[in-house]
Amino acid sequence: MARPADLELASVTKRYGGTVAVDSISLKIKAGTYCCLLGPSGCGKSSTLRMIAGHESVSDGDIVLGNQIVNDKPPAQRGSAMMFQSYALFPHLSVRDNVAFSLRMKGIDKPTRHKRADEMLALVDMTPYAERLPAQLSGGQQQRVALARALVTDPQILLLDEPLSALDPFLKIRVRAELKRFQRELGISFIHVTHSQEEAMALADLVVIMSHGRIEQAGAPRAIFETPASEFVARFIGGHNILPIFGKTVSVRADRVSLVPQDDAPGGRRAIVRSTEYQGSNVVVGLVAEDGTELVAIVPDKVFFARPVEVGDATAVTWDEADIHEFAA
Amino acid sequence: MLSETRGWGFWLLAAFFVLFVLFLYGPLSTIVLLSFQGENGGLTFPMNGFSFTWFGRLFETQAVGDFGGSFRRSLSLGVMVMAVTVLVSLLAGLAFRRRFRASTPLFYLAVASLIVPSILISLGIGLLFQVIGIRPAWYSSAFGAHLTWTLPFGLLIMLAVFNRFNTAYEEAARDLGASPWQTFRFVVLPLILPSLIGVALFGFTLSYDEFARTMMTAGTFNTLPLEIYAMTTNVTTPVLYALGTVTTGLSFLVIFTALAVVLVLQRRRARLGSDAGKGTL
Numbered sequence: 001m002a003r004p005a006d007l008e009l010a011s012v013t014k015r016y017g018g019t020v021a022v023d024s025i026s027l028k029i030k031a032g033t034y035c036c037l038l039g040p041s042g043c044g045k046s047s048t049l050r051m052i053a054g055h056e057s058v059s060d061g062d063i064v065l066g067n068q069i070v071n072d073k074p075p076a077q078r079g080s081a082m083m084f085q086s087y088a089l090f091p092h093l094s095v096r097d098n099v100a101f102s103l104r105m106k107g108i109d110k111p112t113r114h115k116r117a118d119e120m121l122a123l124v125d126m127t128p129y130a131e132r133l134p135a136q137l138s139g140g141q142q143q144r145v146a147l148a149r150a151l152v153t154d155p156q157i158l159l160l161d162e163p164l165s166a167l168d169p170f171l172k173i174r175v176r177a178e179l180k181r182f183q184r185e186l187g188i189s190f191i192h193v194t195h196s197q198e199e200a201m202a203l204a205d206l207v208v209i210m211s212h213g214r215i216e217q218a219g220a221p222r223a224i225f226e227t228p229a230s231e232f233v234a235r236f237i238g239g240h241n242i243l244p245i246f247g248k249t250v251s252v253r254a255d256r257v258s259l260v261p262q263d264d265a266p267g268g269r270r271a272i273v274r275s276t277e278y279q280g281s282n283v284v285v286g287l288v289a290e291d292g293t294e295l296v297a298i299v300p301d302k303v304f305f306a307r308p309v310e311v312g313d314a315t316a317v318t319w320d321e322a323d324i325h326e327f328a329a
Numbered sequence: 330m331l332s333e334t335r336g337w338g339f340w341l342l343a344a345f346f347v348l349f350v351l352f353l354y355g356p357l358s359t360i361v362l363l364s365f366q367g368e369n370g371g372l373t374f375p376m377n378g379f380s381f382t383w384f385g386r387l388f389e390t391q392a393v394g395d396f397g398g399s400f401r402r403s404l405s406l407g408v409m410v411m412a413v414t415v416l417v418s419l420l421a422g423l424a425f426r427r428r429f430r431a432s433t434p435l436f437y438l439a440v441a442s443l444i445v446p447s448i449l450i451s452l453g454i455g456l457l458f459q460v461i462g463i464r465p466a467w468y469s470s471a472f473g474a475h476l477t478w479t480l481p482f483g484l485l486i487m488l489a490v491f492n493r494f495n496t497a498y499e500e501a502a503r504d505l506g507a508s509p510w511q512t513f514r515f516v517v518l519p520l521i522l523p524s525l526i527g528v529a530l531f532g533f534t535l536s537y538d539e540f541a542r543t544m545m546t547a548g549t550f551n552t553l554p555l556e557i558y559a560m561t562t563n564v565t566t567p568v569l570y571a572l573g574t575v576t577t578g579l580s581f582l583v584i585f586t587a588l589a590v591v592l593v594l595q596r597r598r599a600r601l602g603s604d605a606g607k608g609t610l
Contacts, residue, residue: 053504055503075503076503076504077506082500084501089501090498101505102505105511
């Protein structure tokens with residue numbers, strides 16, 4: 001196995017003609033990190049990944065992998081490997097030949113490359129499927145073959161472009177647990193592009209939230225959820241109320257908002273219930289305050305059903321002073 | 330609307346389709362039938378007995394016309410046109426994947442010869458050869474005339490093929506260390522091979538039965554379509570029909586062989602991925 005390496009982006013910029021897709025971003029990813037690039041479509045996360053992979057030229061700045069600048073190196077000589085969106089498995093080659101493809105390109109003889117490929121297939125639990133064509137596999141199986149094909153190149157870092165987007169919801173959760181397990185076992189960095197905050201929260205050691213070609217915030221999932229750096233981050237990550245308090249825009253987590261009868265809370269805000277959504281362990285209550293601010297309260301089911309409210313009810317909302325979070329910016 | 334029986338629309342369209350098939354194969358079956366005309370039979374119905382005489386006569390020297398020679402010429406010409414069409418369409422298709430300076434005018438210029446009437450192109454090329462002072466022949470001027478027909482078709486097919494081609498396969502190959510040539514050889518070429526075979530068959534048939542573009546460019550020796558046409562005015566025996574039957578049979582043989590090969594390949598691939606007989610659940 002290759003030695004895991006650190007990755008550093010130094011003022012990396014990508015321009016397409018006049019438009020700037022990635023605007024001078026800087027980021028350090030320590031070896032062995034599961035990093036998720038998270039953001040809405042068009043935020044520059046895919047361009048960033050493709051620049052790291054070498055499939056897109058860097059307009060400005062440097063990409064440093066290990067101890068060398070890889071800007072001008074072809075993809076295969078960077079020490080990175082990429083797993084493509086919807087996997088791009090070669091449809092005319094068997095699973096074994098797909099995995100052995102990079103070895104064949106290097107001119108390694110057939111018995112050796114088939115042996116290596118079979119080892120990789122064993123690693124991802126796909127040995128019984130070696131003779132199959134990609135079209136004869138399920139989405140989850142294709143994903144594992146794509147992983148094996150990338151890992152056979154012995155990468156120091158693995159790049160994954162929306163690897164779960166082609167899977168159905170149940171499979172998504174199972175496969176993402178597998179990805180996390182592989183990353184831990186291999187000890188190399190995974191850089192995973194996604195637009196799902198849930199996916200990023202579940203997987204990442206380091207979440208990088210991007211918007212308009214810039215990094216809005218980079219940090220551990222917990223740090224991002226508890227202390228979002230900007231209104232954008234709070235909105236994008238979800239589960240936060242954004243509201244003005246004393247002339248400032250602040251955030252309050254939806255699960256820290258409590259509903260109380262109006263008479264019991266002289267300090268609470270009066271609000272009308274707009275919607276209730278039962279989610280099993282929680283009930284999500286949508287409200288609109290007197291000043292027109294929309295609010296969401298996530299109430300534990302036990303608390304909610306002790307004093308249920310219905311759409312149209314007048315109630316009040318409160319939260320602890322300590323739960324008010326002011327944005328850094 | 331969810332009734333189990335088919336509506337009148339289905340039967341109307343089915344009847345229309347049957348008419349279409351009759352229209353398509355009616356004349357052909359007439360010719361096939363008449364080629365088995367008895368020894369004393371003529372060019373029209375009724376059948377005067379049943380024999381294989383005319384197929385035998387086909388391979389004897391004719392009073393007028395030369396089947397064997399013209400067939401060999403048409404076959405060689407078809408193969409030449411096929412080879413050049415495949416190669417040039419493939420390269421042109423690859424070139425048109427990127428936009429280059431004047432690519433749009435070049436494209437329209439290339440396909441314009443599909444719109445110009447075939448006979449005019451034939452006439453033009455024939456005249457040009459005369460002006461330059463080269464004798465027109467099936468392997469030079471007619472070859473060129475056929476290419477003006479098959480190349481734009483081939484190019485259009487390749488454009489459609491590359492339009493649908495997922496570039497992620499090439500990026501994946503590059504990511505796995507393939508050189509541009511290796512990417513083409515091991516990824517792009519195998520994936521577009523069925524379309525290339527299509528272009529080849531297309532190029533061959535377009536050339537093999539081309540009449541108008543050969544008319545003014547074939548020179549001294551005729552291709553098969555020209556020979557057949559010439560003979561319709563001279564030959565008064567069902568030998569002509571026998572020829573029709575043999576060439577049609579040959580075409581069907583080629584088509585069915587190609588289909589059979591594709592089917593066998595698909596079966597073989599499918600078998601690799603089947604769990605049948607392996608005792609797994």
